Amino acid sequence: MKLYEFNPAPNPRRVRMFLAEKGIKVDMEQVDIFKGENLSPEYRAINPRGMIPTLVFDDGSFIDETMAICRYFEAEQPEPSLFGKTPREQGAVESWVRRIEHDGIAQAAYVIRNSNPAFENRGVAGLDDCPQIPDLVERGRKGLTKFFKTLDDQLAKNEFIAGSNYSAADINALCAVDFAEFVGVTVPEDLTHLSAWRQKVTARESSKA
Amino acid sequence: MKLYEFNPAPNPRRVRMFLAEKGIKVDMEQVDIFKGENLSPEYRAINPRGMIPTLVFDDGSFIDETMAICRYFEAEQPEPSLFGKTPREQGAVESWVRRIEHDGIAQAAYVIRNSNPAFENRGVAGLDDCPQIPDLVERGRKGLTKFFKTLDDQLAKNEFIAGSNYSAADINALCAVDFAEFVGVTVPEDLTHLSAWRQKVTARESSKA
Numbered sequence: 001m002k003l004y005e006f007n008p009a010p011n012p013r014r015v016r017m018f019l020a021e022k023g024i025k026v027d028m029e030q031v032d033i034f035k036g037e038n039l040s041p042e043y044r045a046i047n048p049r050g051m052i053p054t055l056v057f058d059d060g061s062f063i064d065e066t067m068a069i070c071r072y073f074e075a076e077q078p079e080p081s082l083f084g085k086t087p088r089e090q091g092a093v094e095s096w097v098r099r100i101e102h103d104g105i106a107q108a109a110y111v112i113r114n115s116n117p118a119f120e121n122r123g124v125a126g127l128d129d130c131p132q133i134p135d136l137v138e139r140g141r142k143g144l145t146k147f148f149k150t151l152d153d154q155l156a157k158n159e160f161i162a163g164s165n166y167s168a169a170d171i172n173a174l175c176a177v178d179f180a181e182f183v184g185v186t187v188p189e190d191l192t193h194l195s196a197w198r199q200k201v202t203a204r205e206s207s208k209a
Numbered sequence: 210m211k212l213y214e215f216n217p218a219p220n221p222r223r224v225r226m227f228l229a230e231k232g233i234k235v236d237m238e239q240v241d242i243f244k245g246e247n248l249s250p251e252y253r254a255i256n257p258r259g260m261i262p263t264l265v266f267d268d269g270s271f272i273d274e275t276m277a278i279c280r281y282f283e284a285e286q287p288e289p290s291l292f293g294k295t296p297r298e299q300g301a302v303e304s305w306v307r308r309i310e311h312d313g314i315a316q317a318a319y320v321i322r323n324s325n326p327a328f329e330n331r332g333v334a335g336l337d338d339c340p341q342i343p344d345l346v347e348r349g350r351k352g353l354t355k356f357f358k359t360l361d362d363q364l365a366k367n368e369f370i371a372g373s374n375y376s377a378a379d380i381n382a383l384c385a386v387d388f389a390e391f392v393g394v395t396v397p398e399d400l401t402h403l404s405a406w407r408q409k410v411t412a413r414e415s416s417k418a
Contacts, residue, residue, distance in 0.1 A: 063300040072300030091281030
């Protein structure tokens with residue numbers, strides 16, 4: 001089994017943090033998205049979609065999509081549970097993961113994918129010949145500002161994103177916030193709950209994975 | 210417990226089909242997205258995000274996000290399993306669900322959200338004051354054409370979307386294909402595997418839910 005990933009990108013980081021929290025070790029190989037290595041014929045032979053991260057099994061079959069890879073590992077090794085234990089917890093974690101992806105990670109991706117020359121004609125991951133749309137940069141920035149406030153409000157009432165337990169929602173949220181800052185949208189200083197939580201989850205060993 | 214939903218929209222339909230396959234009955238109430246009822250103060254008091262579908266518990270807490278609601282019910286009543294049994298199946302189902310949402314449902318949403326006057330300044334669900342971006346209509350149409358071919362290729366080798374068992378991936382794919390046709394992008398006649406599968410899953414009682 002091998003995980004194809006790219007160290008600086010937020011999606012592979014979500015998987016690495018998930019594995020670190022579970023204490024699972026997997027062989028990893030770097031594929032440079034900035035250089036477009038994920039779109040090379042060599043990599044397309046592994047995953048025709050050119051997606052990173054991708055988990056490849058010894059028989060050549062694979063799972064792509066970040067959270068699908070995490071679901072695979074959650075099923076293989078349920079403890080520590082990162083998608084929630086009770087049905088209510090499971091619903092809450094999945095809801096927050098989706099919200100973080102939509103309101104956070106996707107908005108930061110709008111900013112970088114539609115402004116950075118490295119992504120010219122690659123406005124959406126996985127779609128060929130997809131021109132950049134400059135208006136999406138502003139949409140993304142606005143979305144991130146709202147997103148930070150959402151997290152701060154939630155963390156004013158909860159120790160972790162999805163409630164009282166650390167979960168995949170925290171992994172996703174940390175990657176989203178750090179990715180937002182990477183694309184140039186910083187957390188306002190007055191969001192103290194968000195900042196305190198960020199410090200706490202960044203102090204976990206998994207944040208360095 | 211009550212499910213707030215809207216009969217003509219694709220996301221609530223994903224939940225209704227999921228419940229039908231499990232044989233679970235839940236009280237439902239209609240909230241008209243076209244009329245913006247989901248953005249009314251009354252509905253915002255239930256779910257401040259204004260998202261449909263939303264599952265509200267008797268204590269007023271809720272789960273939103275379509276697949277999070279499905280995950281809740283999968284945990285509450287595991288049989289028949291719709292997210293896969295083995296870790297590999299679970300990974301495959303989640304991967305296909307994500308892919309269908311990204312390459313199918315989101316593309317159809319791009320088309321309708323950025324062209325239909327009913328969604329003026331509501332270009333993205335859940336974001337206020339979000340102007341329509343006409344270029345996204347063409348991006349969405351191109352995406353859907355590629356998406357149909359992807360499904361056809363997969364169904365040439367597999368009885369169902371994620372392999373040999375009917376799953377949440379089939380529910381999502383049927384809702385995506387029907388939604389695509391609703392926004393005016395039809396399945397090409399030469400995609401016979403996709404058409405045969407579509408006929409088969411449409412024949413299930415759940416497709417009418």
